[in-house]
Amino acid sequence: MSRQAPTLEDVAREAGVSRATVSRVVNGVRNVDPAIQELVRQAIRRTGYAPNRAARSLVTRRAEAVALVVSGAGDTSEEAQAGFAARVFADPFFGRVVAGIVGHLRPRSVHPVLMFAESAAAREEVLTYLGQGRADGALVVSSHADDPLPALLAEASLPAVLFARPARPVPLSHVDVAHRDGGRLAAEHLLARGCRRPATISGPLALPAGQERLAGFRDALARRGHARVPVAEGGFTHDSGLAAMAALLAEHPDVDGVFAANDLMARGACQALRDHGRRVPEDVAVVGFDDSTAAVDRHPHLTTVRQPVEDMAAEMARLLDEHIHGTRTDPTSVVFAPELVVRESA
Amino acid sequence: MSRQAPTLEDVAREAGVSRATVSRVVNGVRNVDPAIQELVRQAIRRTGYAPNRAARSLVTRRAEAVALVVSGAGDTSEEAQAGFAARVFADPFFGRVVAGIVGHLRPRSVHPVLMFAESAAAREEVLTYLGQGRADGALVVSSHADDPLPALLAEASLPAVLFARPARPVPLSHVDVAHRDGGRLAAEHLLARGCRRPATISGPLALPAGQERLAGFRDALARRGHARVPVAEGGFTHDSGLAAMAALLAEHPDVDGVFAANDLMARGACQALRDHGRRVPEDVAVVGFDDSTAAVDRHPHLTTVRQPVEDMAAEMARLLDEHIHGTRTDPTSVVFAPELVVRESA
């Protein structure tokens, strides 16, 4: 709309040097006389020059941007799409992912482009976007077990890194947390505080995260003599946690400890427990998973298995960097250790 | 990393026409013989051609991307930054904004680049980013009353549209909801269902939204004979709502209706109420504001004043479009009507 933006040429003229020299100081390439460097810097300041990124990208073949794609599964209609974005963002987990990614990207001045891939058309769009070179690679967070996007990305050999191991193997790097260890941590804590009748609200068993948190919890309990542990499957949402807890209570009114496979469900469990006249943690101890904002956004603050999400997300970004720059070519998986955070609920 | 991407030139050779012709069919410019058009389309398919966006942007001077900036106020440190992103995303409100924006942007194949402007350095980055032409304009959502970004954007005459009227006037377009009308709706509903002792938990009074929702509520009540209404100021968070409700209860144990200036605080109020042995809505009716996911993510589902956030966000994107394309030059404000949604809590 406004004034015509100054170009390298303008700065060069202003400083009385060539375009190439200006380009060199802009890009911090050495072999430039300090005096001239200063001259150029002043000219840049005077002209208010800012490098045109399209021009640069055209020659460097790099967008300095990555797609941050939030991926679903189905062939959702336009209607459902709006809800999809809202739902994803409602998950307190996602904010930490973004924070971790931005933390890594920002110092490198690369920026995340937000994309949703909840339908076939949307997935196609992601591929096109990357194909056009508008982003150098993709960071993908799937919300479903059978998300087709990772495979598509791999097939097109586009640089991409996933959050969490996909349900079926895909030759793509990913980061994850040691879910089994997390389940174990929860079990041991419950036992250590004296629980005799532990139960669990698992995540969706179609997801590796759901299976493994459960397996870790069960194994640790089995090793300590609890062969059969009541399980109710949840869907990682508040309501499913509430319902699962109610079901558990109906079958086993004497439970005194619950491990919920995420914080949202733990919150739901707390509410169900209160609705049934049980105090947390006096009557029933509750351990969550994630350490999301949901863990401390109301009382009782949740004792929970912390996933170092920010670190994991930063590592995703780092891996993607390496794939983009060709420093790493083989798919790699980096697994982080969970950590028990003891608060009020157990 | 992989195969060299095909260019216009390649397609042209393949189809036996000139680059210009291929460009024309790619961009849907008429004046191209239908037969040749088909020929070119086939060549495109065969080669798997995808236009290089950097090259296109270089000549069109358009990035086909907009910055979606979430803006704070202070001069926050790096440390606090991580928390900032997580906090913003935790607000169920933000997901709807994103959904509305993406709904408008996607059909036009423009994409949102996520940026946080919570510190002076980060704000500078936003300006640079736009100055470099990496995005054509900015959609900004401020979380604080004294956010300096809008003024900076206006000063640099960069295309930008705000969500909500800024606390101090800035020559930038924005969308908003009629807060006063919303407050009035809440008051009338409470009265209509028989409340005799209404009170309110206001938003931060530094924000126009805080002031006006309160003013609308008060005015409507005053007109119906309730001259003095108990008010507790909250901070739009769950905890502040809980605390405010507790304070209200301490001073006025007989309240029978509460208008909370957003859903998060309404949830906090519900919890405080329950903690004090009051049933919702039997003993105390609660009305929220926003109709965010928080309104229905647990029981009782909230009766609330719905802000048509998706529509507002879409309108933001539309306005920005117009500013970018020069179809609109003067700052404009578009105000949406709120709507009462009656559910369980009142």
Place this chain on the structure above:
DNA sequence: ATGAAAGCGCTAACAA
């Protein structure tokens, strides 16, 4: 209706 050709602003050989 189609083609030829001139750039858009930048980087990166290559020369000097």
Place this chain on the structure above:
DNA sequence: TTGTTAGCGCTTTCAT
């Protein structure tokens, strides 16, 4: 150390 120059892939007059 600095300058010259050749593109990067695309759109867009201007001819034809």
